[in-house]
Amino acid sequence: MTTTRTLTRRPALTRRAALAASAVTAALVLAACGNDDGGSAAGSGHAGHSASSSASADATAGAHNAQDVAFAQGMIPHHQQALEMARLAADRASSPQVVDLASRIEKAQDPEIRTMSGWLKAWGEDVPASGGATESSMPGMDHSAHSGMPGMMDGEDMEKLEKASGKAFDTMFLTMMIEHHEGAVEMATTQKSKGEYGPATAMADDIVTAQTAEITEMNKLLGKN
Template sequence: MASRRSLIRRTAALATAATAAVVLAACGSSNSDSPASAASGHSGRNMAAMSSASPSASVSVAQGSHNAQDVSFAQGMIPHHRQAVAMADLAPSRAKSQQVKDLAAKIKQSQDPEINTMSGWLKAWGEKMPDVGMSGMESSMPGMDHSGSSMPGMMSDGDMNKLKELSGAAFDRAFLQMMISHHQGAVEMAKTERAQGAYGPAMTMAKSIITSQSAQITEMNTMLGK
């Protein structure tokens, strides 16, 4: 009888020890301080950090895809184009030559969309838009208030007033002479962008301006008999 009770006690002790071992093992496997868990957690944190850093890196690359010359190009070419469009707007009611009217329409048709595109760049870059005064919109007519401009080819107040007062053959000749000078200035600005810019779309637009406006300069010189 005594031996039977002793056997029961030994069996119970062994069972208790086994249970304790299982509990300790379970606690040890869930311990976040274990090397395996630490490595896993560190790896997870690294992956999360890399994931969260990637968009920022992409944004930085996008924001760094243009330089100061690209900004200067857009800020200068917008009012330059606006003045050309203002000059072109005078042609339908003042020009005598249909060739001059057609040329003015082409200038407006090509430069209006470019103004919108460059305005979009500046907004996307968080850069200042050209002042309204630079385009002459505050004046009695668009395209004035440029006598103090340092941009090549820009007409002065006097030039714009003179053109506004002309009509017929006199307007045609003055328009062509002034627009040739204006285009030459735009080509000069575009060449600077090609040489010093970094933003692909701006450099592509600059190339287009050089090509199209150089061709129009040749066309206008022919119309003037040169």
């Protein structure tokens, strides 16, 4: 059975990068180590200056602004919904390509939720919660609470997806996830232009790159290009 369903477009939102954030952090650590080594090589007279420079670099790396907080607090529930959608594919999708895509989305975005939650905790900011969980499954997620965010599905959308199966699910899942990804790209683009925290901006860059590629992939699966 095939279903053609046109989802109501909302302001055009999700994926990828705990690894990118880790890589940036590692690079900063290596850079700090490089400064220390340079100070030692130059002589003990520069050791204090090198340590001060490293401390200054660390402080700069940890600097963040309101946009960084908004990015993390918005992208966490956005990712949570993507995970909820992806987990439905395991026993509802008929296409192996859809199952594979959903698995990749889950593997990329679950670690990103953990990373962003860590940032917010370190900054003393509220971490979005859903069903009492932010880092694993999200039973009973309140979709209405974030339905105004770019690309977010409302409760009716999610209910229809949960009830679908086979080819009807595939079509609905891909259509909804394209919209969801477009919203994530929009949010990440704003972070890239207005954010201050390096790891958050790096994650945003990865989200734009990865999810734009997945949008192309999903359109192909729908036969649109």
